[in-house]
Amino acid sequence: MKKAEATRLTILQKAFELIYIKGYQTTSIDDIIATTQVTKGAFYYHFKTKDEMGIAIINEILKPTLTNSFIEPLQREENPIDAIYNLMHHLLIENEFLKVEYGCPASNFTQEMTPWHADFNNVLNELTQQWTNVMIATIEKGKKKGLIREDVNPKQVTTFVVSGYWGIRNFGKLENSKKVYFPYLKELKSYLNTLK
Amino acid sequence: MKKAEATRLTILQKAFELIYIKGYQTTSIDDIIATTQVTKGAFYYHFKTKDEMGIAIINEILKPTLTNSFIEPLQREENPIDAIYNLMHHLLIENEFLKVEYGCPASNFTQEMTPWHADFNNVLNELTQQWTNVMIATIEKGKKKGLIREDVNPKQVTTFVVSGYWGIRNFGKLENSKKVYFPYLKELKSYLNTLK
DNA sequence: TTAAAAACATACTATTTAGTATGTTATCAT
């Protein structure tokens, strides 16, 4: 990797961390250049504005993570019920990238930026749709294999499940403890089992 | 009501609206005094700091709304399954206080303030617990009446349901349309029916 | 090796921000 590309990447990575912790609006460019040890000139050489950097974070940091941690695990498993449950368990309990006290990065971004920044809205919508589309496909495959009841509506289930995930992350943030994750996961499991 | 109290209340109400729409951090005191037609002197006579006003909004605006729109409907109904479903339907579809494009005010506050402002965290936790406690009690009553299966865990179900609500509000915000609410509500209904 | 362009560095600016200092006016008990 070229040095300039490396600079750009460290800006994105460190900025993401700060934003994940403090929020987008309250993370200043000065904060970012202080923690990255990159000067303002370098920052504005790589990004025209703060918002351009924000969009780049979503596209270049969040999207790859989404693919690795949210999508691939769904595609690896045979049974959609196990796939979804194991995914959630992994995201909530094991994943070290996501911290209970700071919630879900995509959800945070959506909450903060979506009503007022069309660009953010678009790219976050893409992000979410990638995830939901794969989950829908997973459930449909399960139906064909006879692992899921015929009358189950995959899109409906996906909306319900993804909502639950976003909500429980908010819950965790509020209680600042993974404790809330356990009743959620238990109930998710019994819910998913009703789809058999 | 005394005139001074009226001033305080309009500040809280208008500030709430702005914050609901734009977020807490990006709503400035100047924004608030501009839309309320109240001067800075008056504002700081009523509130020592912006955060004091923020807490007051949660206690004096959000809490009463919670009681009226989130708690009483649960207590009025006999069957917890109907109670929860009708509540959600009402909150998502009929309620005019809550707007799809701006999400859930309590959830927005949690997302934005909770990791860094202990005072906000405390009061938001109270708010949420009031709601969940009533929902738990509703389900327990339903169990005693034989309307809910014996092996259902009320706290687990409540965590699951409330998470779903918060999540679907985030979803609505993202898609900026009530359309997503319908698959959610349908699946919520079939889920709730499995608790019988 | 060298010239041009890419990559970075420093010092600055205009605006916005929460909050304050210091007033003036309205209200109310006596």
Added chain:
DNA sequence: ATGATAACATACTAAATAGTATGTTTTTAA
């Protein structure tokens, strides 16, 4: 009616903010 205090009004300040102007240094292609 009057004095005290509650309620508001105006003008200011210091800090923070996104972004710019104008450099210097490093890479790279010839």
